[in-house]
C-alpha cells in the first residue's frame with residue numbers, strides 16, 4: 001500500500017507537544033500551520049524562535065520556519081490533517097477533567113473541514129473524549145458525515161493518538177517511541193498511521209477503539225504514579241523504622257522481578273499528577289489504588305516540611321541560646337524533576353514556598369536552571385551552590401540536578417541534611 005501524501009497539516013496548540021510535533025512534520029517538508037491563541041507564541045515562532053525549553057527543538061523550529069514549512073497563526077486554515085494538542089487540566093475543586101480547551105479547538109477547526117480530512121486528538125484525555133469531540137464537530141458541520149454515524153464511509157476521519165514523550169527527550173522520543181493509534185474505524189486508523197509514518201521510526205500500534213487508546217495513555221501514567229507512591233510510602237516507613245530507604249531499594253531491586261522506583265518530595269509536572277484523576281473520575285468506586293497513590297504522592301510535600309520542622313527543633317535543642325530566626329535553610333532545587341527548568345506543579349516549589357512563608361530565619365534557594373525566583377518566594381533568596389553551603393545550617397535536597405552530585409561530605413560537614421532524592425546516599429554523613 002502506498003503511503004498517503006499530506007500537503008498541509010494544521011496543529012492546534014503550540015505547547016510542549018504541539019510545537020515539537022508541528023516542527024517534526026515540517027522537518028519532513030510538509031507544510032504545517034501551527035495555531036495558538038497566545039499572540040506572543042505565534043510571533044515568537046514566526047521569528048524562528050521557541051517559547052519552551054526542550055533540547056534540539058530550537059534548531060528544528062528555526063530551520064523549518066526559515067525553509068517556509070512551518071508558520072504560526074492564531075486561526076486555523078484548511079488542511080488535510082488536523083492535530084489537536086491542547087491542555088486537558090482538571091478542575092481545581094474536585095479533580096474533574098476540564099475539556100474546554102479541546103472543545104474550543106474542535107469548534108475552531110470545524111469551519112475548515114473538507115471531505116477526506118482527518119482530525120486526530122493528541123491531548124491526554126479521559127475515556128470517551130474523542131467520541132465527544134467527533135460529536136462537537138458533527139454538530140458544527142451537519143452537511144459532512146462522521147464515523148459515529150457513517151462508519152467507514154464517513155467524509156471525515158477521526159482518531160486518538162496520545163502523546164507519550166518525556167519532557168527533556170521530546171525530539172528523540174517523538175521519533176523513537178512506539179505510537180498508539182485508535183481510530184474510530186479501521187480506515188481512520190490507517191490514515192492516522194500513514195500521517196505519523198512521515199517521521200516515526202518505531203511501530204504504530206493500532207488500538208481497537210479510541211477509548212482503549214485513551215485509556216492506554218492514562219494507564220501508563222497511572223502505572224508510574226502508583227509505583228512512585230510505593231517508593232514514597234516506603235521512604236516514610238523506613239524513616240519510622242530507621243532504615244536507609246536507598247539501601248533497601250537497592251537490595252530489593254537485586255531480585256530479578258522487582259524494580260522499585262525512586263522516592264522523592266512528591267510527584268510534579270502536568271501529566272503524572274493529573275492523568276490518574278481522569279481514571280478515578282470515570283470509575284470512582286473501582287479506582288481505589290489509583291486514587292490512594294495520588295493521595296500518597298500529594299501528601300509527600302507535607303511530610304518533607306515536617307521533616308524540616310524537626311531538623312529546626314533538633315538544632316534549637318542542641319543550641320539553646322539561638323532562636324529559629326538564627327537558622328538558615330537552603331533548598332536545593334525547585335524544578336519538578338532533574339535537569340530541567342520546568343516549575344509546573346513542582347513539589348520542590350510547593351515545599352520551598354511554604355517553608356519561606358513560615359520560617360522566621362533566612363531561606364536560600366539553589367536552582368541552577370532559573371535566573372529569577374517565581375512568585376510566592378519573596379522572602380527567599382536565589383543563591384549559588386557555594387554561597388548556600390557556606391551560609392546554611394540546614395540543607396534540603398529536593399531535586400537531583402546533576403550539579404548537586406558534585407557536593408561532598410566535606411561540603412556538608414556540620415550541617416543538618418535532608419536528602420529527599422537519595423542523591424547523597426553514598427556520602428559519609430548522617431541525615432535528619
Ligand code: SAJ
Pocket residue numbers: 124163164165166167220221224228261262263264265266267268269270271272336337338
Ligand atoms: N519521580 C519520582 N520518582 C521516580 C520517577 C519520577 O519521584 O522514580 C517524579 C519526578 O521527580 C517528577 C514526577 O515523578 O516529579 C514525574 O516525572 P517523570 O519523569 O516520571 O514523568 P513526566 O511527567 O516528565 O513524563 C511522563 C512520562 N510518562 C511515563 O513515563 C509513563 C511521559 O512518557 C509522558 O509522555 C508524560 O508523562 C506525559 O506527557 O503524559
